[in-house]
Amino acid sequence: MRAIIADDHPLYREAAGLRLQRQLHDLEVIEVGRLDELLALAGTEGEPIELILLDLRMPGMQGGQTIETVVEAFPETAVALVSGAAAYEDIKCAIDAGAKGFLPKTLPSKLFAGAIAVILAGGSYLPAETLQMNGKVSANPAIDDIDAGAIPDELTPRQLQILAQLASGATNKEIGRGLGIAEVTVKMHIRQILRKINARNRAEAASIATRAGLI
Amino acid sequence: MRAIIADDHPLYREAAGLRLQRQLHDLEVIEVGRLDELLALAGTEGEPIELILLDLRMPGMQGGQTIETVVEAFPETAVALVSGAAAYEDIKCAIDAGAKGFLPKTLPSKLFAGAIAVILAGGSYLPAETLQMNGKVSANPAIDDIDAGAIPDELTPRQLQILAQLASGATNKEIGRGLGIAEVTVKMHIRQILRKINARNRAEAASIATRAGLI
DNA sequence: ATGAAAACTATCCGAAGGGATAGAGGACCT
């Protein structure tokens, strides 16, 4: 059994992959970071792909039409949308386009597990909040971003390593010693990390990394 | 429906409360910090109390006998033990005393949710590791603490406020401005926080706070 | 083979963090 996690940042992919594999043994998780990579997997031979977790804001995504493209490219597969924060329109649009559900990234694991189970069973999942926001239009329907602490861009392996240590309270000097590189190099990496995950400093970065499951 | 969380530090109570309420709508969570407070709730009128999450190392607790006392005081209620780290004896003792389960504080949310569901359904939950440690005696059975990143001591309300902002990436100056106090005061509070939660710096503190559910 | 990206190093600078010490006011409990 296979599932695809299509999201532009590896931290979330890892976290989501872990959740899935906890729940579904014998699951092969395929991670992709861009829309074209995802579409390239359509029609692949091998075990059937049961599930696609699709980030709303992945490079290449452009709203309803794109979702429809994906749904059509994988006619046998349940496509579930995933996003950090979502406008009502986004959700409606996604369901109209054939998505089987909408999972906020903030979804607690248990609900996540339940939602996945429901979707795999052929149902569809919508967060409870959807009812309250019935028809309500957010200030900026198209881009309801900021994403409350998610990781917007790819982190390199080195950066993931360093981020993990940072979140454990290591200083730059300690990280450098541990990895056998100079402190300045660590600082350089961290500058990039802060930029990419949009954190103001290492404390916020630590929080974001922890929330994303990188412990 | 009501549940009691009996634990000596509020951060964990909050986190556990959130987890429970996410899972069980219409749940009223009662938080207590000491054993006597807990026992004072026995026989209270009102909605039935379905669940008690009981910290092994709460002020007043003294092992198996105490657990038995609690179980007898709440005959209609499922009592589940909670602890940061536990010796085999503790677990065995707790089960013998009538506890319905044992939940490590490090339990991932999903397992936590599953465990709660099992316990509420009348079953009992034991962590898988229990099997491996069958009969093995830890170096210090009574106090097997250190607690791997949990919050060992009470944080004052002010400290919780500050810790939350810290984890959001606020600088001391910003926190001070927001709370209308001087930066030095914030620094003082943070020094206390780092001591109490045993963090080396604010990055680690942010990680710990986030893991504990204080976002 | 050329170019892009990742990784590494260096120096300089101002801002922020972390620790120690010392003191003051208020709330609450006994």
Add this chain to the structure above:
DNA sequence: AGGTCCTCTATCCCTTCGGATAGTTTTCAT
């Protein structure tokens, strides 16, 4: 009335962080 705890403030000192700029090397894909 005294004690304890929380809260707030101040000064001094050194470390760590975060950023800019500039450069080398390696690796990998087109």
